Amino acid sequence: MNWVGRSLPRVEDRALLQGQGRYVADIADQTRSCKHLAFVRSPVAAGRIVSISYPEDVVVFTADNLPTVKPIRAALDRPDFVPIETPVLASSVVRHSGEPIALVVGDTRAEAEDLAEQVVVEIDATDPVIRIADALDPGAVSVHSELPMPMGANVVLDAHFSTEGLDAAMLAADEVFELKFRSHRQSALPIEARGAVAVHDISNGRTTLTASTQMPHVLRTAVSDVLGFPESELRVVVPEVGGAFGQKMCVPREYVAVVAVARHLKTPVAWIEDRLENLLASWHSRDHEYEIRGAFSRDGRLLAIDADLICNVGAYSNYPVTFGVEPLMAFAELPGPYKLREYRVRSRAVTTNLCPIAPYRGVSRPAITMALERLMDVAAGKLGIGALEIRRINLPSEFPHRMPTGISIDPGSYVESLDVVQQEFDLQAFRVRQKSALTEGRFLGVGVSVFGERTGYGTPAFAARAMEITPGYETAHLEMNPSGDVTARIGASPHGQGLATTLSQILADELGLTPDRIQVVHGDTDRTPYGWGTFASRSLVLAGGAVKQAAALLRDQISRIAAELLEARDEDIVIEAGLAKVAGTNSGVPLDDLARVAHHQAHRLPDGVEPGLSAVSTYDPSGTFSNACHLAVVEVDTITGHVDLQKFLVVEDAGQLVNPQIVEGQIHGGVVQGIANALYEELVHDDQGNLLASSLMDYLPPTVMEVPEIEIHHLATINDSSITGAKGIGEGGTIGAPAAILNAISDALIPLGVSVNEMPATPSRLRALIREAEAEKVMAI
Amino acid sequence: MTFESMELKINGQSHRVEIEARKTLADTLREDCGLTGTHLGCEHGVCGACTVLLDGEPIRSCLMFAVQCRGSEIETVEGLAEDGELHPLQEAFKEHHGLQCGFCTPGFLMLAKSLLQADPDIGDEDLREMLSSNLCRCTGYQNIVTAVRSASSRMSQ
Numbered sequence: 061m062n063w064v065g066r067s068l069p070r071v072e073d074r075a076l077l078q079g080q081g082r083y084v085a086d087i088a089d090q091t092r093s094c095k096h097l098a099f100v101r102s103p104v105a106a107g108r109i110v111s112i113s114y115p116e117d118v119v120v121f122t123a124d125n126l127p128t129v130k131p132i133r134a135a136l137d138r139p140d141f142v143p144i145e146t147p148v149l150a151s152s153v154v155r156h157s158g159e160p161i162a163l164v165v166g167d168t169r170a171e172a173e174d175l176a177e178q179v180v181v182e183i184d185a186t187d188p189v190i191r192i193a194d195a196l197d198p199g200a201v202s203v204h205s206e207l208p209m210p211m212g213a214n215v216v217l218d219a220h221f222s223t224e225g226l227d228a229a230m231l232a233a234d235e236v237f238e239l240k241f242r243s244h245r246q247s248a249l250p251i252e253a254r255g256a257v258a259v260h261d262i263s264n265g266r267t268t269l270t271a272s273t274q275m276p277h278v279l280r281t282a283v284s285d286v287l288g289f290p291e292s293e294l295r296v297v298v299p300e301v302g303g304a305f306g307q308k309m310c311v312p313r314e315y316v317a318v319v320a321v322a323r324h325l326k327t328p329v330a331w332i333e334d335r336l337e338n339l340l341a342s343w344h345s346r347d348h349e350y351e352i353r354g355a356f357s358r359d360g361r362l363l364a365i366d367a368d369l370i371c372n373v374g375a376y377s378n379y380p381v382t383f384g385v386e387p388l389m390a391f392a393e394l395p396g397p398y399k400l401r402e403y404r405v406r407s408r409a410v411t412t413n414l415c416p417i418a419p420y421r422g423v424s425r426p427a428i429t430m431a432l433e434r435l436m437d438v439a440a441g442k443l444g445i446g447a448l449e450i451r452r453i454n455l456p457s458e459f460p461h462r463m464p465t466g467i468s469i470d471p472g473s474y475v476e477s478l479d480v481v482q483q484e485f486d487l488q489a490f491r492v493r494q495k496s497a498l499t500e501g502r503f504l505g506v507g508v509s510v511f512g513e514r515t516g517y518g519t520p521a522f523a524a525r526a527m528e529i530t531p532g533y534e535t536a537h538l539e540m541n542p543s544g545d546v547t548a549r550i551g552a553s554p555h556g557q558g559l560a561t562t563l564s565q566i567l568a569d570e571l572g573l574t575p576d577r578i579q580v581v582h583g584d585t586d587r588t589p590y591g592w593g594t595f596a597s598r599s600l601v602l603a604g605g606a607v608k609q610a611a612a613l614l615r616d617q618i619s620r621i622a623a624e625l626l627e628a629r630d631e632d633i634v635i636e637a638g639l640a641k642v643a644g645t646n647s648g649v650p651l652d653d654l655a656r657v658a659h660h661q662a663h664r665l666p667d668g669v670e671p672g673l674s675a676v677s678t679y680d681p682s683g684t685f686s687n688a689c690h691l692a693v694v695e696v697d698t699i700t701g702h703v704d705l706q707k708f709l710v711v712e713d714a715g716q717l718v719n720p721q722i723v724e725g726q727i728h729g730g731v732v733q734g735i736a737n738a739l740y741e742e743l744v745h746d747d748q749g750n751l752l753a754s755s756l757m758d759y760l761p762p763t764v765m766e767v768p769e770i771e772i773h774h775l776a777t778i779n780d781s782s783i784t785g786a787k788g789i790g791e792g793g794t795i796g797a798p799a800a801i802l803n804a805i806s807d808a809l810i811p812l813g814v815s816v817n818e819m820p821a822t823p824s825r826l827r828a829l830i831r832e833a834e835a836e837k838v839m840a841i
Numbered sequence: 842m843t844f845e846s847m848e849l850k851i852n853g854q855s856h857r858v859e860i861e862a863r864k865t866l867a868d869t870l871r872e873d874c875g876l877t878g879t880h881l882g883c884e885h886g887v888c889g890a891c892t893v894l895l896d897g898e899p900i901r902s903c904l905m906f907a908v909q910c911r912g913s914e915i916e917t918v919e920g921l922a923e924d925g926e927l928h929p930l931q932e933a934f935k936e937h938h939g940l941q942c943g944f945c946t947p948g949f950l951m952l953a954k955s956l957l958q959a960d961p962d963i964g965d966e967d968l969r970e971m972l973s974s975n976l977c978r979c980t981g982y983q984n985i986v987t988a989v990r991s992a993s994s995r996m997s998q
Contacts (some may be wrong), residue, residue: 069935076943077920077931079878083944086877168861169873251882251890251978252944302880302944303978335883514895517968556942556979721938756887756976764975764982793981 063568064784067721070561071575084255084272088330091257097318097331098172100162100179101308101341102154104202105188105413105749109152112162114179120167121317121323125150126163127268127324127520129288133378137526141384142216144204144411148286148316154183155203155375156415157749163317165325169332188413188749189214192349192372193782195410202770203375203411205292215317216373217384217409219391229364229402233355237438241337241816243427245347245372245743246736248420249761252302253333254342256315258322259634269319271295274309275380275593276553278529280585282311282379283319284735294319298583301555305733306419307343308555309595336721338760340751343418344384344743347372348427352394352437355402358452360445362436364402373409374416380529383409383417388426392465393573396432397474397512397687398454403464413749421730422794424513425821426737433509433799434817437572437806447803448478448487448654451510467605469512470781473713476687478607479710480773481508485691500774503592503696505810509796510689516601516781532679534599535589535604538567538614540673542659543589544638544652546571548610551591552603557790559599559727562718563607566784569670570611572636572651591675597686597788600718604784605679613675614674618651625649679783686787687777688712690731690796692804697814698830701823703739703805708768712792713775716785724772730793731770738798742820813837845908846993851876852920862908866900867891869907870917876983878918878947882976889975892948893917899955899974917946921954929952930992939988950974961997965990 088094114120131145146579150161151490162179166172189203195214202213211218230236256271273279276296285292296478301308314331322329333342348371355364369390373383391407440450451746453477459471488507514521521534537549548563559582564575571578581587591603619633622640626633626647636642641648655673657664661669682796693707710727717723744752778785798819805816805826813833817824849856851874858873867884870876870893884903891902892917894916921928930950940946949972956963956971963971969986971979975986 067938070938072937073940074927076940076946077918077927077934077950078922079876079947081943082877083880086871089871089877090875170861170868249978250942250944251888252880252942300944301942303942304883306979335885363881382996420951466989573974601923725938725941725980725984728983729979730981732981733978755885756883757885761976761978763976764986765973767982770981788981 062720063565064716066565067719068565068575070558071564072558074559083252083259083300083302083554085332087270087299088257088332091259091328091330094257094328095165095167095323096169096172096332097163097165097329097657098169098176099314100164100176100181102150102157102159102161102183104154104183104185105157105190107154107183107185109150109161110179110182110184112179118175118178119291120162120179121321122162123147123149126317126320128286128320132282132286132313132379134377134382135528135751136382137528140208140211143209144216144377146313148313149341156413157751158337158415160313165321184513189743190412190747191412191747192370192410195372195412205411214410214412215408216411217387219388219407221391221465222404224404226364226366226402226404230353230355230366232454233363234358235442236353236355237435237442238353239432239435239438239817241350241352241434242822243346243348243430244346245757246623246741247339247397247743248305248307248343250305250307253335253338253827254308254312256318256458257328257330258319260322260326262326266293266295267319267323268295268297270299271315272301272308273298274304274553274555275622276583276589277551277587277591278380279311279315283316285750286316287320288511296585299551304555305421306595310381310418312342335756336571336754339743339754341415343378344374344415345417345420347417348428350431352431352435354439356439356443357441359642360443360450362398362400362454362614364400365395367405368407369407371409372412372414372448373458374412374414378416378418378757380527380531381419384525385419386417386424390428392467393425393514394428394432395463396429397461397463397469397510399456401464407760414745421733421792425791425795426734426798429509429511429795430799430819431804431810434802437803438815447508448482452478455510469777471777472685473514473775473777474510474687474688476775477510477687477711477713479689480775481689481709484773503698503808504693505696505804505808506691506805507691507800508689508691509799509803510683511796512687513597513788513792513795514683514685515597516681518602518680520682531592534591534602534606534679535676535678536603536610537589538607538610538675540614540655540819542656544577544655546573546578547581548578548607549588550603551589552599553583553593553595555594555597557594557718558722559603562600562722564602565718567607567611570608571614572638573829583678585754599784599789600786601684601788602679604786605681605782606677608784609677609679613677614673615674617669617673618654620666620669621654622649625654625657681782684781684787686712686714686789686792688792690800692800694808696805696808696826701826703821705735705801706769709771711773711775712789713777714789715776715778715782715787717774718786726789727772728770730791731797732762732767734794735767735795735798735801737819738801740766741818742822753760847908847911849874849910849915850913851905851915852917858907860907862906864907865903866905866907866910867902868900876917876919880944880947882945888946889952890945892951892975894951894955895953898954916951918950921950927955929995930989932997933988933992937984937988937991939980939984945975945977949977949985953992957993957996963991963993
């Protein structure tokens with residue numbers, strides 16, 4: 061029986077549906093005598109701390125008395141990179157609004173907040189650097205004036221790359237289109253904000269940090285390093301995590317503080333982030349400006365791209381991936397899957413007095429895909445070629461396809477995805493409808509985007525980024541206990557992706573068991589092998605590959621024992637339906653019985669077979685690309701600037717689907733975050749760096765009313781770049797949706813001469829563009 | 842700080858609590874009654890993760906003080922399943938993959954329970970409009986709508 065490929069209900073759900081899931085705030089509420097922390101945060105974006113005062117009876121920690129050893133530091137080993145350290149609490153300078161300056165300990169969160177109001181911080185405010193243009197101004201003050209800044213006052217990364225024939229290709233091209241793009245600051249916004257509880261055990265000197273995180277082992281390393289004790293003294297436990305999307309990947313200053321205080325006071329301590337803190341001072345993302353020139357031949361071939369990319373990465377770095385994660389991903393992956401040969405890019409990170417950035421679902425790809433796919437549509441329009449046709453001309457059909465930056469794209473169904481879109485969406489009929497709507501003053505538009513989603517990459521790909529801390533591999537420990545049940549221990553750390561279900565499906569097929577006989581243990585550094593956690597759409601590929609490899613080793617052990625018990629040869633043993641049998645015979649031994657023998661009658665085992673049944677394997681592949689084509693249909697109200705998203709279609713190829721319902725859930729959720737990026741969500745700051753979207757009344761995640769039915773069609777290109785055949789799919793929805801939606805809006809507004817290259821395309825932005833276009837028309841008359 | 846001693850009736854059971862008058866119903870359920878199934882996503886009444894039923898009506902438990910609930914019947918997610926048997930809504934969310942991380946799920950379940958109680962034959966548009974009072978960041982809502990629709994037909998059978 062094949063379990064892979066079936067939409068099994070998830071093993072995770074029964075507890076979650078009954079309110080029995082244990083999230084970090086629940087752990088805090090259930091921990092006896094747990095103290096709560098409240099942080100005193102900077103009310104200004106930039107300034108010097110003059111004094112901090114508080115009543116003597118209030119327990120307050122500042123940079124002066126919090127027992128830390130080092131700042132938080134992660135770096136890239138490259139000459140065009142300036143490493144920036146993050147203090148756990150700001151000491152003399154504050155660099156963004158919401159930066160933690162002091163913390164107060166109370167019996168409850170409410171009491172801690174009351175006490176925090178008694179802490180008086182005097183700050184001598186200075187002029188902040190907020191916008192990219194301000195950061196690059198020749199007279200700009202440096203956000204980090206204490207550091208040497210050889211590339212410019214606020215330039216902390218300046219990466220260059222060019223193929224040899226770029227200039228020649230630009231000169232020889234029939235058409236060169238030059239476009240500017242803007243992606244505004246966003247938040248990953250998990251519905252559960254961040255939080256941590258630390259309990260110190262004086263009997264053994266160990267601390268247990270229960271935290272809402274995507275990377276338990278990395279968190280253990282970072283906290284131990286910063287606080288200066290061996291990792292053996294820290295256990296990180298990850299309870300249920302209420303969504304993360306990248307925001308719980310990097311190490312927060314607050315989690316380090318929680319451990320420091322718990323060890324110092326020898327009392328349980330919790331910090332449960334509230335929504336204001338989460339919007340203000342958790343990680344931000346995707347604050348980018350691009351200038352891109354695209355060179356085309358008259359017949360629609362994309363010949364070259366020349367790009368200048370700038371990312372506003374905020375005041376500090378992040379651990380472990382650094383602020384380089386956005387500019388360097390944009391740098392390496394901007395050309396997408398297209399066949400162009402020539403590519404030049406300059407990608408910069410500028411530091412400003414805003415909250416630091418960290419990965420958010422898709423990282424740079426929602427923005428670079430928006431830019432590239434807008435370029436394709438602009439070229440298609442100018443050259444008189446259809447939007448699908450120009451993509452068909454430029455997409456690869458031979459694999460592996462090598463991007464100009466050297467990244468290798470494994471087999472996919474890029475062209476085929478266009479065919480399916482063409483079958484499923486009657487473009488001609490839409491054009492008729494669009495034309496007749498226009499006569500009534502209604503503006504309909506359709507847009508597509510095509511992209512590859514790089515997923516499931518191991519150490520080799522990360523090593524190319526020259527990271528001091530190089531993630532990649534995943535290890536799985538498998539153990540069959542004497543009752544014949546299997547435990548899989550993994551370093552990946554799922555938080556809503558249903559990985560316990562999908563891994564049990566993979567293992568059930570490999571070990572001839574039903575999935576309910578398999579338990580997946582994750583999110584506990586005392587009980588799992590060192591791993592990199594869950595991010596970058598990697599866990600099914602990496603942890604799935606690791607458990608599959610380990611299962612093969614376990615099968616070998618089972619076969620050797622079965623051969624001994626059945627008096628057969630190892631190679632004649634097959635394992636299926638709970639039995640190890642001699643192929644082609646009725647002679648077999650139930651795995652439950654065999655497991656008893658392996659543990660309890662070790663004297664019956666063949667020579668060279670150790671007692672017990674366990675296996676360890678590490679999977680560290682070079683990576684794979686899933687691919688997709690998205691199509692959006694919109695109606696734009698040109699009077700109000702409102703965009704009504706009427707249809708959304710996804711054709712995707714994730715290789716082997718282990719659990720199709722879970723895959724579709726990832727696509728639905730991803731697309732809706734892409735819709736949010738395209739139309740709604742923006743962390744607006746004023747010129748002084750104050751966050752204006754500081755509640756969910758102002759920062760606008762879509763509700764069900766903003767989301768159309770999402771239609772999904774699957775393709776399956778299976779190759780050996782992933783040993784399970786599965787390709788990651790976690791980010792694709794978010795990567796492709798903004799591009800398709802901005803293309804659709806621009807298509808709708810062709811009659812007005814409006815092209816939309818900025819996201820989110822809010823009503824006020826669309827109205828401004830429409831007014832501008834109208835004014836130009838009047839000028840022309 | 843002055844503490845009030847009061848009784849709350851939750852899922853048919855009586856809970857005696859000693860609380861400050863300023864304490865929200867959500868915090869009281871979680872900290873004083875051990876009912877941590879009610880989650881807090883924003884604490885300003887927008888996300889709806891903390892939705893519970895007060896005398897059958899959905900309310901944001903982060904926006905009500907516990908002392909306001911004297912004499913009322915409160916229902917939380919912990920009261921949905923009976924004797925280990927999942928409520929049809931819970932079954933439907935499981936079958937249709939109406940949850941991923943599960944954090945917003947208790948709020949959606951309680952909201953859906955109240956609206957199916959009020960109108961078991963609720964139309965699609967009204968259903969979407971009602972469900973738009975809560976936020977989910979994982980599912981994209983599609984499977985939540987499908988699950989509630991499916992539970993409503995199961996419950997009206």
